[in-house]
Amino acid sequence: MRGTLLDKVWQAHSVRRLPNGQTQLFVGLHLIHEVTTPQAFDMINARGWRVAMPERTIGTVDHIVPTLDQRRPFLDVMAEDMLSALERNCREHGIRLLNIDSGHQGIVHVIGPELGLTQPGMTIACGDSHTSTHGAFGAVAFGIGTSQVRDVLASQCLAMEPLKVRRIAVRGRLGRGVYAKDVILDIIRRLGVKGGAGYAYEYAGDTIERMSMDERMTICNMSIEGAARAGYVNPDETTFDYLRGRQFVPQGDAFERATAWWSSMASDADASYDDEVELKAEEIRPTVTWGINPGQSVAVDEALPASADPEALAFMGFRAGQRMQGTKIDVAFVGSCTNARLSDLREAARVIRGQHVAPHVKALVVPGSQAVRAAAEREGLDRVFLEAGFEWRAAGCSMCLAMNPDRLEGREICASSSNRNFKGRQGSPTGRTLLMSPAMVAAAAVAGEVVDVREFAAAEVTRGR
Ligand code: SF4
Numbered sequence: 001m002r003g004t005l006l007d008k009v010w011q012a013h014s015v016r017r018l019p020n021g022q023t024q025l026f027v028g029l030h031l032i033h034e035v036t037t038p039q040a041f042d043m044i045n046a047r048g049w050r051v052a053m054p055e056r057t058i059g060t061v062d063h064i065v066p067t068l069d070q071r072r073p074f075l076d077v078m079a080e081d082m083l084s085a086l087e088r089n090c091r092e093h094g095i096r097l098l099n100i101d102s103g104h105q106g107i108v109h110v111i112g113p114e115l116g117l118t119q120p121g122m123t124i125a126c127g128d129s130h131t132s133t134h135g136a137f138g139a140v141a142f143g144i145g146t147s148q149v150r151d152v153l154a155s156q157c158l159a160m161e162p163l164k165v166r167r168i169a170v171r172g173r174l175g176r177g178v179y180a181k182d183v184i185l186d187i188i189r190r191l192g193v194k195g196g197a198g199y200a201y202e203y204a205g206d207t208i209e210r211m212s213m214d215e216r217m218t219i220c221n222m223s224i225e226g227a228a229r230a231g232y233v234n235p236d237e238t239t240f241d242y243l244r245g246r247q248f249v250p251q252g253d254a255f256e257r258a259t260a261w262w263s264s265m266a267s268d269a270d271a272s273y274d275d276e277v278e279l280k281a282e283e284i285r286p287t288v289t290w291g292i293n294p295g296q297s298v299a300v301d302e303a304l305p306a307s308a309d310p311e312a313l314a315f316m317g318f319r320a321g322q323r324m325q326g327t328k329i330d331v332a333f334v335g336s337c338t339n340a341r342l343s344d345l346r347e348a349a350r351v352i353r354g355q356h357v358a359p360h361v362k363a364l365v366v367p368g369s370q371a372v373r374a375a376a377e378r379e380g381l382d383r384v385f386l387e388a389g390f391e392w393r394a395a396g397c398s399m400c401l402a403m404n405p406d407r408l409e410g411r412e413i414c415a416s417s418s419n420r421n422f423k424g425r426q427g428s429p430t431g432r433t434l435l436m437s438p439a440m441v442a443a444a445a446v447a448g449e450v451v452d453v454r455e456f457a458a459a460e461v462t463r464g465r
Contacts, residue, residue, distance in 0.1 A: 004165045004267040005121075005234055006200045009140040012265075013123045015157055022159040028122040028139075030057045030152045031108050032095070034064055034082040035403065036127030040149040041089040051093040052156040058117060059090040059097035060108040063403045067366050067393035070100050079404065093153075106369020106395040109133035109337035113217065114371055116246025120235035120262035125152050130337050130419060132223040135232030136216035137239055138265060140200070142230055163229055164198055164274035169205035172281035177454035179347070180215035181339060181417070181437035183207070185287040185297045187219075187279065188226040193295040196228030199274070202267060203233050207281040213242040214343040221338045222419050225294040234266035286453055288324040289421045289435040291316060296421075297435070300325050300452045315423060316432050317411075324434070324450045330412040332363040332445035333426075334390075336400035339417035339438045340368030345376050348417075348442035349384040351457045357389035358448025364391040364406070366398040390445070402427030415444035 001011055015024040030053075044051070051057060064079035074080040090097040098104040104111055109130055112118040120138035124131060127149040134141035144158065152158055168187060188195075201223050208216065216233045223231025233239075240259050243249045250258045285299035291312035298304055301323065304313075308320045318327075334340065334348050345365065357363045365385050367373035373395055376382060382392045399406040400418040407427025408414055414426055414433050421433035434450065443456040 002268045002271065004202060004271045004273065005138055005232060005265055006140060006163060006165050006202070006230075007271070008265050009121055009123060012121070018159055022161055025123055025158050025160050027125045027152050027156050027158055028056065029112070029117060029124045030156070031060060031112055031117075031124065031126035031131070032057060032086075032149065033060045033062055033108050033126070033128065034086040036146050036149055037089065038082060038085045039146050040127070040153055041085070041093075043150045044154050045089075049154050051095065051153050054094040056156060057093075057095045057153070058112075059086055059095050059099075060111060061086065061097075061099060061105060062107045062395075063397045063401060065100065065105075065394075065396040066405050067396045067398050068405065070394055076405070103370055106367075106371065107337045107340065107397055109217070109221065110341060110368035110372065113137065113213070113242075114246070114369060116243055116249035119243065119249065119258070120239060121265035125158055129224045130221050132228070132231045133217050133221040133337055135220040135223065135230055136213060137243070138232055138235035138262065140230050140232060143224060161198075163200045165202055166196065166199045166228070166275040166277060167202045167204055167273045168277045168279065170203070170207040170279045170281055171205045172207060174207060174281045174284060175454075177286055177439065177452075177457075178281075178284055179437040179439060180211060180218040181435075182284050182287040183281075184219045184222040185289065185294065185435065186284045188222065188295045189287070189297045190279070191226055191277065193225060193293045194227045196223065196226040199228050201226070201228040201231040202273070203231060205278075208233055209236065209238075211238075212343060213238060214341045217341070218338055222294065225419060235262045236266070286437065286440055288440065288450055289433070290318055290324055292421060292423050294419065294421060294435060298324060300440070300450065325452060327413065327434070327450040329361060329415045329434070329444050329449060331399075331408060331414040332357070332361055332390075332441050333366070333399045333414055333416040333418065334438045334441050335364070335366030335368070335398045336416075336418035337368060337397070338419040340366060340372065342372050342375050344417065344438040345372070345381050346379070348438040349381045351439050351442040351453060352388045352390075352446050353384050355388055355446045357445045361445050361448055362391075363389060363445040364393055364399070366393040366406070367395050369395045388446070399426050401425065407431075415441045415450065417441050
């Protein structure tokens with residue numbers, strides 16, 4: 001068939017049209033983790049059901065794992081119970097679990113791609129909002145709730161509403177010090193945190209095409225923050241080069257056959273879209289959130305708008321007209337499934353090399369996976385961070401969600417490379433989160449306040465695509 005990638009993947013995985021207008025979609029890969037599965041397994045165990053396709057289900061542990069001391073049993077009894085339940089359920093249902101001692105543990109949206117589990121043309125589901133990350137490979141990937149996790153465990157299918165497709169084309173060269181994180185924050189700001197409702201976002205244009213897979217993952221990861229049900233980039237040579245040789249990817253002739261099929265799933269040049277948006281890369285500047293949702297952002301050197309939401313201003317302690325530049329921070333966090341891959345760590349390290357974290361700032365780097373951590377250590381990035389005064393932690397979600405010991409205290413302000421700045425997101429009900437790129441977080445850690453990374457690290461920041 002011809003059409004968009006979404007049309008093709010949808011069609012290829014459609015089992016049947018349900019009487020209520022939804023589609024019963026086959027799920028090619030079901031990623032599960034410790035937080036959203038205990039109840040789902042309880043529901044299927046109570047009925048005496050078996051997991052329909054354990055070979056298409058992968059267990060991961062990330063949200064609750066401590067990043068300082070991962071010895072078992074965990075000090076947090078609830079965390080220990082959750083992981084024990086996942087271990088038991090995976091064992092009883094024959095599901096592969098990428099546990100802490102596997103060498104492959106990490107944030108679910110980091111390890112899926114790095115192991116080659118995530119492939120173009122797939123449908124992927126996971127009980128976590130940021131499953132859209134996997135769309136960077138040309139997969140159609142949905143975050144699902146606990147009852148849907150139960151449905152997928154029991155049937156390997158999901159009932160889904162049809163989606164419209166909005167093509168977001170970014171064209172031109174990004175300026176120095178402007179990253180994928182700035183692009184997606186800019187997109188969400190322009191289209192709104194509810195603008196993507198009912199849509200899948202297709203990211204296109206030469207700026208996106210020049211991006212690495214890590215950068216495309218950052219973009220797709222935050223699709224959900226703009227309310228898009230999924231986000232994807234059409235697969236191309238960059239995708240295939242990334243996947244070649246990875247553990248779960250077909251090898252040899254089978255890889256060549258796979259790339260031919262993957263290529264055929266990309267949107268056709270004459271595909272029609274429900275909406276199209278164009279952005280100029282040159283207009284995007286380093287971006288920082290000032291509010292309590294990811295759409296409330298400004299360029300770092302721009303004043304907060306006069307129309308800024310009073311509730312957000314009051315919570316954050318900011319005022320309309322002020323600039324984020326110069327805002328004192330207490331904590332700096334480089335981590336999360338948005339920005340804790342090797343290239344993110346390299347960019348952050350590039351900014352702080354030879355400098356030291358401000359005395360009043362607690363700074364931590366939490367690699368997205370054990371593999372990212374090991375690769376970074378092989379390059380000596382751990383020493384760069386440690387010598388600069390950062391803490392170098394084990395892999396996990398850490399302070400992105402604070403379902404573990406890493407959390408803000410009181411009214412602390414955190415410069416964070418994560419994806420959500422909701423009230424209480426980082427563990428303290430009154431804590432405040434400023435979302436930005438890893439390079440901006442690193443610069444803020446050293447300066448002790450929000451700075452423009454283009455000025456702070458004029459020589460070091462060489463990026464720009
Ligand atoms: S890093 Fe944050 S957003 Fe990503 S999977 Fe973990 S908790 Fe969810």
